[in-house]
Amino acid sequence: MATGPGLRLLAKAVLLLAILFVGIQFVRPPLPHPPVTSEVDVPPEVKAILKSACYNCHSNETKLSWFDQPAPAYWLVARDVKQARARLNFSEMGKLPKGQQNAALFESVAQIEQGAMPLVPYQKLHPEARITPEQLQVLKAYLRRAAGNPATGPAEQAAADAQYAKWVQGGAPPVVSPAPNGIAFPADYKNWQAISSTERFDNHTLRQILGNDIAVRAIAENRIHPWPDGAVLAKVAWLELNDGAGNVRPGQFFQVEFMVRDSQKYASTLGWGWARWRGADLKPYGKDAAFTTECVGCHRPLEATNYVFTAPIGGQP
Ligand code: HEC
Ligand code: HEC
Numbered sequence: 001m002a003t004g005p006g007l008r009l010l011a012k013a014v015l016l017l018a019i020l021f022v023g024i025q026f027v028r029p030p031l032p033h034p035p036v037t038s039e040v041d042v043p044p045e046v047k048a049i050l051k052s053a054c055y056n057c058h059s060n061e062t063k064l065s066w067f068d069q070p071a072p073a074y075w076l077v078a079r080d081v082k083q084a085r086a087r088l089n090f091s092e093m094g095k096l097p098k099g100q101q102n103a104a105l106f107e108s109v110a111q112i113e114q115g116a117m118p119l120v121p122y123q124k125l126h127p128e129a130r131i132t133p134e135q136l137q138v139l140k141a142y143l144r145r146a147a148g149n150p151a152t153g154p155a156e157q158a159a160a161d162a163q164y165a166k167w168v169q170g171g172a173p174p175v176v177s178p179a180p181n182g183i184a185f186p187a188d189y190k191n192w193q194a195i196s197s198t199e200r201f202d203n204h205t206l207r208q209i210l211g212n213d214i215a216v217r218a219i220a221e222n223r224i225h226p227w228p229d230g231a232v233l234a235k236v237a238w239l240e241l242n243d244g245a246g247n248v249r250p251g252q253f254f255q256v257e258f259m260v261r262d263s264q265k266y267a268s269t270l271g272w273g274w275a276r277w278r279g280a281d282l283k284p285y286g287k288d289a290a291f292t293t294e295c296v297g298c299h300r301p302l303e304a305t306n307y308v309f310t311a312p313i314g315g316q317p
Contacts, residue, residue: 024071031078034060038094040101046142050090053118053129057084060091087297102146106202109139114309116301143202150204150240150248160241160251163280176282179275181289186258189234195312204240206250209233209310219312226306231261253280269296270307
């Protein structure tokens, strides 16, 4: 039971909090609304979905709800909007080539499918912004239409065949330079096990996700929350080849990239080391070690899956 003096103390504390609450309202980082210069170029049904679910953060047309207005909620919202606009701004994307706009949309679909976007706390407060399965189908149908069919032609076929011939001839393995952040090329990735495969229909590549022994064992034992140190994931991409007989299959090798798990060594890049080699001559990707900010930027929203997109087949409880 609260006594007289106890109650007075409580009243004082409440009053103090109230004063503090009013006081912090005067600390308001600016949230500008620059003009919409070149909005993303998509059909109305696609834009309507982006508007209802994403524009509050990823556009210059942010509309705050009343409960987002008071600090400290406002501080968090302002920070999210700033970060979100810097990464992806649908109000300014229209000036990019169409292919780049569609690539950003494809990336958006990947984030939505992972449940990472709209941001999870935001989804809880704004259930109307959640993307429904029907809306997701609308977005995907548009991207499929926009992408058309992969290139077919004797040139692509010949290039792929030449690569294959060279590969089966064997010979000395090529000398591959390390990535700019020092990660050496894991040449034995070709012997790793397949975890999954995906098609990126906007830029017509087929991808296979592979794992080293530690990764594959972690999947089998369901120890991927987080992934253990030593696990390495690879993603190999080939250009799609439409053989004209109704088959789409891998054509020329495009790139291979890796995520190397070491929670200590790579603590500053989400606990993963990032590396990518591109083209048949396996040229290291990136001017300097800062290339990893690109990788981190895209994978960071996937905190719930330890920054990994791929849900291994059979790896989930
Ligand atoms: C509440 C604000 C908010 C909403 C709403 C929101 N996002 Fe985001 N989004 C962010 C923030 C913040 C980031 C940066 C996250 C980070 O780096 O950790 C981000 C990052 C992204 C990225 C990664 C961009 C990159 O290349 O780095 C994509 C794609 C994305 N959001 C798509 C969407 C889509 C599509 C929607 C609507 C379905 C959406 N977001 C709704 C806040 C939001
Ligand atoms: C534009 C967004 C984006 C960027 C930038 C990006 N990734 Fe990814 N990454 C993805 C998506 C989406 C997947 C899921 C597989 C797929 O759809 O092909 C993925 C999957 C992977 C995988 C397989 C494991 C997993 O998470 O599913 C590896 C390895 C990988 N990426 C490495 C990298 C590296 C290294 C970089 C930087 C050089 C990078 N990624 C940059 C979007 C991105």
